[in-house]
Amino acid sequence: MRFVKGFARVTLGIALGYAGFTHLTSSRLEFQAQVPNWVPFSADFVVLASGVVEIVLGLALVFLVKYQVQVGWVVAAFFVAIFPGNISQYVNGIDAFGLDTDRARLVRLFFQPLLVAWALWATGAWRAVRRAR
Secondary structure, three states, X not given: OHHHHHHHHHHHHHHHHHHHHHHHOOOHHXXXXXXXXXXXXXXXXXXXXXXXXXXXHXXXXXXXXXXXXXXXXXXXXXXXXXXXXXXXXXXXXXXXXXXXXXXXXXXXXXXXXXXXXXXXXXXOHHHHHHHHO
């Protein structure tokens, strides 16, 4: 099980790092489309900043094994923090990343909690809370 969790943690780290890289390069405009209008910063700033954060979190998932529980909580919180962008994309009917129907955008909303669970499970953060009780 340790190998499976480690593989899941590293895979999530690589995926986050890649997503962060695309925030800064090839998918920058598509990510800007997800930034809710109520965010008090420019969409480009939010995309660039979140891209850097994703790269850092991805690297932390891969390399900071000693702190994986703490990193897991931070990654889970990040996934919760960016969820309003996914909601905004759905509510406003914004096409991006091939999500060009309301149904596709709605289905995507159900994957964010899975990412939160993945981060907590793969890092042992969920188990650490249960042990502390």
